[in-house]
Amino acid sequence: MNAHNKPNTPTLDSYWMPFTANRQFKAAPRLLASAEGMHYTSIDGRRILDGTAGLWCVNAGHGRRQIAAAVERQLSTMDYAPSFQMGHPIAFDFAERLAEVAPGGPDAKLDRIFFTGSGSESVDTALKIALAYQRSIGQGTRTRLIGRERGYHGVGFGGISVGGIVNNRRVFPQLPGSDHLRHTHALAKNAFVKGQPEHGAELADDLERLVALHGAETIAACIIEPVAGSTGVLIPPKGYLERLRAICDRNGILLIFDEVITGFGRLGAAFATDYFGVTPDIVTTAKGLTNGAIPMGAVFVRRNVHDALMHGPEGQIELFHGYTYSGHPAACAAGIATLDIYRDEGLMTRAAALQEDWHAAMHSLKGLPNVVDIRTIGLIAGIELSPRDGAPGTRAYDVFVDCFERGLMTRITGDIIAFSPPLIVEKQHISEIVSILGDALKRVK
Numbered sequence: 517m518n519a520h521n522k523p524n525t526p527t528l529d530s531y532w533m534p535f536t537a538n539r540q541f542k543a544a545p546r547l548l549a550s551a552e553g554m555h556y557t558s559i560d561g562r563r564i565l566d567g568t569a570g571l572w573c574v575n576a577g578h579g580r581r582q583i584a585a586a587v588e589r590q591l592s593t594m595d596y597a598p599s600f601q602m603g604h605p606i607a608f609d610f611a612e613r614l615a616e617v618a619p620g621g622p623d624a625k626l627d628r629i630f631f632t633g634s635g636s637e638s639v640d641t642a643l644k645i646a647l648a649y650q651r652s653i654g655q656g657t658r659t660r661l662i663g664r665e666r667g668y669h670g671v672g673f674g675g676i677s678v679g680g681i682v683n684n685r686r687v688f689p690q691l692p693g694s695d696h697l698r699h700t701h702a703l704a705k706n707a708f709v710k711g712q713p714e715h716g717a718e719l720a721d722d723l724e725r726l727v728a729l730h731g732a733e734t735i736a737a738c739i740i741e742p743v744a745g746s747t748g749v750l751i752p753p754k755g756y757l758e759r760l761r762a763i764c765d766r767n768g769i770l771l772i773f774d775e776v777i778t779g780f781g782r783l784g785a786a787f788a789t790d791y792f793g794v795t796p797d798i799v800t801t802a803k804g805l806t807n808g809a810i811p812m813g814a815v816f817v818r819r820n821v822h823d824a825l826m827h828g829p830e831g832q833i834e835l836f837h838g839y840t841y842s843g844h845p846a847a848c849a850a851g852i853a854t855l856d857i858y859r860d861e862g863l864m865t866r867a868a869a870l871q872e873d874w875h876a877a878m879h880s881l882k883g884l885p886n887v888v889d890i891r892t893i894g895l896i897a898g899i900e901l902s903p904r905d906g907a908p909g910t911r912a913y914d915v916f917v918d919c920f921e922r923g924l925m926t927r928i929t930g931d932i933i934a935f936s937p938p939l940i941v942e943k944q945h946i947s948e949i950v951s952i953l954g955d956a957l958k959r960v961k
């Protein structure tokens with residue numbers, strides 16, 4: 517099939533697309549051909565403003581020559597090298613650079629770094645490190661992993677076990693013993709809030725309830741997204757993260773923050789850990805790590821957790837885990853160039869400077885048809901629509917298509933429209949986002 521027989525349209529049959537309604541998409545495809553700065557260009561030559569940094573990953577904007585040049589240099593010097601019982605300097609260099617900006621205060625820096633190939637791999641790695649740590653300190657009965665309803669932690673079996681999105685779970689078996697906190701989304705109490713909502717800190721006490729139910733000695737770790745993105749922008753209520761940290765401390769449970777979307781400047785600090793001032797034991801990252809240019813993830817681990825595994829005979833492998841592409845040289849080159857750009861252009865903190873304009877612009881959409889909530893933090897916004905009777909998700913989908921046709925890329929989950937533009941966004945782009953989205957909201961019934 518050559519959809520619509522449009523010029524430049526490839527044959528679409530062979531590619532089984534991820535998280536996509538394949539048949540619907542192939543009947544009316546949206547195809548992107550190039551990208552530069554804040555914009556994509558579609559195959560039919562239309563400019564599309566990127567309201568979502570690709571998939572929350574292109575934080576420094578598109579087409580960064582510095583990254584491309586670094587990757588090209590690395591590929592022509594050494595394309596690949598194994599990382600099992602063998603090393604290459606650029607992976608160590610990148611880890612050192614990441615350690616300098618690692619989440620956590622000076623006393624609790626998470627500066628031991630394990631490389632993966634994606635967010636899903638980072639999550640499964642973090643869960644395994646937590647299990648291995650508990651065993652290494654004589655707490656081998658702690659095998660239970662706790663997540664949260666509406667959590668998204670990628671698509672590995674570990675990630676879907678602690679994740680809380682029913683469609684990602686119902687067809688697949690999960691790890692035995694995993695359990696969930698309730699989510700914190702409470703529209704009736706917290707609608708149209710800028711920043712952290714007032715109500716809901718007590719929902720962290722769900723972890724106490726699970727301790728009472730299962731016994732602390734069975735629980736290895738609790739993983740949450742400090743700000744959930746993929747399930748429609750859920751911002752932690754004031755005091756919630758602090759409370760969760762305290763409960764974990766009291767009960768010997770490791771706290772994992774999944775910062776795959778919040779890492780690398782999304783909130784106006786390098787990590788959500790720093791933004792909220794609550795330090796977990798492990799932080800998972802990917803996406804903005806390489807500006808989305810080369811797939812890669814990194815897991816940041818507190819020293820005490822790392823060090824607990826560094827014992828036994830020196831010739832013994834401490835953690836039986838790793839990927840062929842852990843510390844891939846080209847990905848490390850992309851990552852170092854990305855960190856240089858973030859540093860030189862102040863992008864890790866730029867969201868803080870733009871936050872007020874962003875809040876004001878997004879909340880100006882209040883009152884438009886079907887808008888039941890707008891929530892914003894850092895350079896993130898979630899706009900929630902009331903669902904159509906009997907057809908949840910279709911209203912936001914129509915808004916998404918309308919925006920795309922008029923030159924704006926958005927991201928939808930159910931009836932929630934999410935924005936997370938590249939951190940190089942300018943005020944005129946923010947105005948454009950609001951204008952195109954506002955028109956779509958008026959048009960779509």
Ligand SMILES: Cc1ncc(COP(=O)(O)O)c(C=O)c1O
Nearest residue numbers: 634635636668669670774776777
């Ligand atoms: C919080 C979070 N964790 C994990 C993932 C999975 O990352 P990946 O798609 O790179 O496997 C995502 C992706 O959106 C995410 O938002």
